Amino acid sequence: MVTPEDAIAAVHDTFGAHPGYRALHAKGFLYSGQFTATPEAAGLSRAAHFDGNAVPALIRFSNGSGDPEAADSRPTVRGMAVKLTLPDGSTTDISAQTARLFVANSPDGFVEFVRAAKPSAASGYRFAKFAARNPEVFRGLRQNAVAAKIPAGYSTVEYHALHAFRFVNAAGESRYVRYHWIPVDGEEFVSLLAARSKPRDFLTEEFDSRLARGPVRFKLQTQLAGPDDSSVDPSAPWSSDERVDLGTLEITGIETERERDGEVIVFDPMNVTDGIEPSDDPVLHFRSKAYSISVGLRIKGA
Numbered sequence: 001m002v003t004p005e006d007a008i009a010a011v012h013d014t015f016g017a018h019p020g021y022r023a024l025h026a027k028g029f030l031y032s033g034q035f036t037a038t039p040e041a042a043g044l045s046r047a048a049h050f051d052g053n054a055v056p057a058l059i060r061f062s063n064g065s066g067d068p069e070a071a072d073s074r075p076t077v078r079g080m081a082v083k084l085t086l087p088d089g090s091t092t093d094i095s096a097q098t099a100r101l102f103v104a105n106s107p108d109g110f111v112e113f114v115r116a117a118k119p120s121a122a123s124g125y126r127f128a129k130f131a132a133r134n135p136e137v138f139r140g141l142r143q144n145a146v147a148a149k150i151p152a153g154y155s156t157v158e159y160h161a162l163h164a165f166r167f168v169n170a171a172g173e174s175r176y177v178r179y180h181w182i183p184v185d186g187e188e189f190v191s192l193l194a195a196r197s198k199p200r201d202f203l204t205e206e207f208d209s210r211l212a213r214g215p216v217r218f219k220l221q222t223q224l225a226g227p228d229d230s231s232v233d234p235s236a237p238w239s240s241d242e243r244v245d246l247g248t249l250e251i252t253g254i255e256t257e258r259e260r261d262g263e264v265i266v267f268d269p270m271n272v273t274d275g276i277e278p279s280d281d282p283v284l285h286f287r288s289k290a291y292s293i294s295v296g297l298r299i300k301g302a
């Protein structure tokens with residue numbers, strides 16, 4: 001079994017260690033806004049942010065790479081992390097990315113994938129070995145093709161939280177769900193060739209110029225698990241596509257005052273609240289520990 005320390009070491013070996021930056025999703029930008037739930041949300045979960053009143057939101061869009069200088073034209077997953085502040089002052093996070101399914105069903109599989117991604121003469125062999133040992137990657141190839149495409153901007157692509165969470169409503173009834181952020185502007189991609197002629201940070205530049213024209217909105221949708229859908233395997237497709245609109249995130253401004261003067265912000269998928277419970281997905285639980293190590297290194301500037 002790999003440890004969270006092994007995971008960070010593998011990430012640093014593949015992408016380099018960049019003091020003060022997140023080990024993965026190193027390049028990212030913060031925005032502010034608010035989330036307002038639909039009336040249907042409260043029927044599924046008693047979480048405070050689903051009561052219909054708007055709550056403040058902090059949003060970070062990012063490139064998946066561990067290299068803070070990576071050009072946006074490089075095919076990779078993109079991240080959308082959202083922190084909602086609840087009326088009692090506590091927070092809850094939703095961490096999502098553009099892949100529709102995770103590449104592996106275990107932390108070991110993910111670390112093998114990261115090691116294979118290190119550019120070297122052996123990477124072809126390493127990918128073949130990874131795929132042979134983690135055949136679940138093939139199930140997601142068709143659905144994940146979208147993650148290899150280059151979005152026109154951070155506001156023109158869907159983001160998926162991948163893990164299952166257990167929603168519990170006021171009556172104590174529960175359902176396993178997966179989250180999806182759906183851009184109200186619709187999806188739009190650019191060719192690799194077109195992306196290469198754009199500025200290094202074009203995803204952010206596109207987003208900022210879109211924001212200058214008015215709020216950017218994403219719908220939060222939840223997919224409800226069917227009886228045969230796995231709550232513990234983020235690489236497994238679900239047969240049920242029963243979806244409920246939970247609410248709308250409205251992004252209104254660029255956040256210029258956060259993560260300055262030593263402030264460290266972490267978006268932790270295990271940071272849930274009453275009415276939302278983590279599933280037993282081992283990748284979900286592992287992430288939290290790996291993020292803590294990355295945060296510790298960020299604080300030390302290491």
Ligand code: HEM
Binds near residue numbers: 081163
């Ligand atoms: C074993 C699996 C995984 C490992 C080891 C891992 C590792 C990491 C690490 C070390 C960071 C930087 C954390 C920080 O310094 O705050 C990070 C960031 C991130 N990861 Fe993962 N990750 C995993 C799976 C996932 C999955 C399944 C998703 C999508 C649902 C995801 C989405 C993100 C996002 C969006 C960020 C950026 C958060 C931010 O903007 O602060 N990761 N990951």
